[in-house]
Amino acid sequence: MKEIIISLGCAAISGIVAWIVAKQAAKAEIKKLQTIWAHEKETACDADFDKMVSAVSLYAKYPSPNDFHAATDAVAVYRAKATEEMAVEVDKLSELIERFKPNCDAILKQLNAVIECKRKANG
Numbered sequence: 869m870k871e872i873i874i875s876l877g878c879a880a881i882s883g884i885v886a887w888i889v890a891k892q893a894a895k896a897e898i899k900k901l902q903t904i905w906a907h908e909k910e911t912a913c914d915a916d917f918d919k920m921v922s923a924v925s926l927y928a929k930y931p932s933p934n935d936f937h938a939a940t941d942a943v944a945v946y947r948a949k950a951t952e953e954m955a956v957e958v959d960k961l962s963e964l965i966e967r968f969k970p971n972c973d974a975i976l977k978q979l980n981a982v983i984e985c986k987r988k989a990n991g
Contacts, residue, residue, distance in 0.1 A: 913949050920946040928975040936967050957982045
């Protein structure tokens with residue numbers, strides 16, 4: 869009878885230890901995935917920023933209907949992701965991009981302000 873109680877106790881302890889280890893492993897895996905997702909999100913956002921800078925710069929230097937559409941599309945994509953001070957600066961940039969008779973100097977100046985804002989944010 870004593871052996872049965874000891875066996876049941878050991879089995880219960882083993883089960884509890886296995887449950888605790890599995891729970892800790894799951895928490896560690898979730899944290900790892902969250903870190904990976906945050907990095908992937910940041911990388912995608914950086915790619916959208918780069919695309920926006922390229923498209924707006926090209927449009928400001930050589931305004932054309934195709935470049936206008938590329939610039940407005942790229943700004944719209946990044947604008948939806950921008951936050952805080954960057955959002956304000958990108959909004960200003962968006963307002964400057966016009967189809968007819970764009971003020972290219974103002975666009976480039978605001979684009980530089982957006983780039984500087986990004987540099988400050990990245991520290």
